[in-house]
Amino acid sequence: MAKKGKLVEAITSMNEDFAQWYTDVVKKAELVDYSSVRGCMVIKPYGYAIWELLQRQLDDRFKETGHENVYMPMFIPESLLQREKDHVEGFAPEVAWVTHGGTEKLTEKLCVRPTSETLFCEHYSNEIQSYRDLPKLYNQWCSVVRWEKTTRPFLRSLEFLWQEGHTAHATAEEAEEETIKMLNLYAKFCENVLAIPMIKGQKTEKEKFAGAKATYTIESLMHDGKALQSGTSHNFGDGFAKAFDITYTDKDNKLSYVHQTSWGMTTRLIGAIIMVHGDDNGLVLPPAVAPTQVMIVPIMQKKEGVLEKANEVKEALSKVARVKLDDSDKSPGWKFSEHEMKGVPLRVELGPKDIEKNQAVIVRRDTREKYFVTLDELEDKIVELLEDVQKSMLEKARIHRDEHTYTATSMDEFAKTVQETPGFVKAMWCGDRACEDKIKEDTGATSRCMPFEQEDIADVCVCCGKPAKKMVYWGKAY
């Protein structure tokens, strides 16, 4: 790769320093820039285009399942934030406070929303009267602010973009059903669109959302063996309804509290894409969210007929994919490196000799395989390969995750696994917070989730030896 290093500024190798590799990719693939606002990022055109593709496909799925988009204010008055006790305790320490409007001091300070449960609840208490008004299936796309001490682009930033679904239902059963349904929708979306396999499960009491009855999560494994919480879905029961007095009259004219859920995914998913699929040449994008799926690089483009043919090919391929032609005056080698850095799934090379043979060369970003294809078959082959890349990226990520998932039946084994072979550790747990705390203290791993698919690894808690209640996925996490 020495030659490439000269062409496009080299990035740190993953194995050498994963954190630096991540920072390099984020910058060199032109996803973000830093700004003078601590912990906030500028999402550049290429990064934002990925977000738009992700957003549109997720939004389509929300709409297909009957959800409607709304927009709530970005400010929450202090008194409103305080209505639900657990919720305010969880969020108040990490919010930004607006204390002045223009030159005037506000009589009540406003926080910039860290999440919008309180605003949705206030709205629902106005909107919901009868069982006819239920369910309410709302979602909002916006940015939220959490005053984090240490930040990293996409993974943890003061401000981030996200969607937050907020629903209200007549019964506890319907709320639970919605919570699980959205978790499943998230997991499928991540697998089919982002090519990232997920572990689905429930968070422990310690890790659940402030104010929730139950929090469900999807967890993925990054290339360095660390876990990433990729989306959560909360069942609130009627806790918020009681705090905000959200009631409805049922068919028998009886007054009841609604049951609520919320669920969210964020720009952090872009961090997951980078850390699951990337390699030492940069980003590797799943075709479904690649702003450019096919980059055509002409070879000896000054030779007569090359650019004409390349443009023809571009026209033809535009019908089946997001295609660009790089006819800049950089060298082909430079272009190869640049588009590899940006993770473009397929490259099409086309030079005078190819044209003579009525063929083109396709190179996959994920496996670097080369295909010589006649121009007549090019369109079909591109469609086929884009599908194949999407599938094999998921498969590769699944294999990586499975190969980095371990079991531990003793604390020694647990600690050794975490230290020597980073990944998920499956281990039994008694259900006590004390053991959860001790495991974190001794190994650095936190409970990621109690997976829906339980396994019977042992009879007793890996930590205290008392009878085990749950098999838990543990891991160091972002």
Add this chain to the structure above:
Amino acid sequence: MAKKGKLVEAITSMNEDFAQWYTDVVKKAELVDYSSVRGCMVIKPYGYAIWELLQRQLDDRFKETGHENVYMPMFIPESLLQREKDHVEGFAPEVAWVTHGGTEKLTEKLCVRPTSETLFCEHYSNEIQSYRDLPKLYNQWCSVVRWEKTTRPFLRSLEFLWQEGHTAHATAEEAEEETIKMLNLYAKFCENVLAIPMIKGQKTEKEKFAGAKATYTIESLMHDGKALQSGTSHNFGDGFAKAFDITYTDKDNKLSYVHQTSWGMTTRLIGAIIMVHGDDNGLVLPPAVAPTQVMIVPIMQKKEGVLEKANEVKEALSKVARVKLDDSDKSPGWKFSEHEMKGVPLRVELGPKDIEKNQAVIVRRDTREKYFVTLDELEDKIVELLEDVQKSMLEKARIHRDEHTYTATSMDEFAKTVQETPGFVKAMWCGDRACEDKIKEDTGATSRCMPFEQEDIADVCVCCGKPAKKMVYWGKAY
């Protein structure tokens, strides 16, 4: 309409109290709800669906003209806001200030963006080095905050949604070209999508944007004769570039400042749709931004075969329009009023007798015309009518505007026109700020713009009698 009054809660008549009519429509058509955050609105599903349609079509036009979306932080450090002198003077008095993060007092307070020139400039100063980096054609969709004293949904709110384009160019000519190009794009969008005709022109010195060299505007006329500034496009020259040190080296290796523009449109456009097209039965939506373009209302829906046929019709029409079927247990009359209130462009009535005759009844929302159409021709007729509604709404708005555009050659005539026949007043102006101020003081009208299409109404300024420089559109404005 007495009967209707019983069905759907009556709204105030436009002629009786236009402001109350507006508030009623906004509530009864389920566009917004109020919240406990002063001056901020909850945009409900129906209102947000209009925004999404508007946004998508505008965004497509931005992308077609080579613009790319990005996302900037929502906070601006005080020192950054202060970099351009006119800009900070214009905005500092109306921003929300974040002074605390969690429990800590910030060393430098941050304002919530009222607009993002300063952030884009900071970013451009990092990104732009050479003429190869130009032009930069960026846009962002976000919400901004301005600390307004009095607020009204969509028209003037503390927080509103908008897009802000920010571009950087090599030369003054290119920047001016972009400024005008985007103004024209805005005007075309408003005419073709929102069915609202626009006057295009330049703002006076007094009314231009804080920090701009020149501000261009599109102005529309509401049903009550008041003007609404509907979009603006600013040429910054190299003022911001000098304040933020944004330079590039040209082909001859000479260092130059870039020339910049910005342009924006907001959720206020929904206010314009309401006030230009609405009537005493509620909202009237142009088909291009109607979440539901065709509402099917079955008559005697419990009769065998009616709902089946209605569903069949819905299936068929779904191919050519956004169609819904209202099969709720409300009466047809109630449904008619409800969907009229929400401005659905076309209603299709289908009852047992219609089915017998193999026909349906179409009713237009804008003109209330009725059409009896055979089911075989229904699809074509719907397409034809949607196009016709879109066109005639624009035509009707144009006629209303032209009929409410007056000329004045004396101050008496000017004041009388403003008082007795609200609308645009065209009058000559010497170019002095003093006259502009006096006209406002004496008549309540402000200069809306110096239109590109100048007319020679008189030789002298309507106010001072000195030689006139420009014909100006004046009016009371939202």
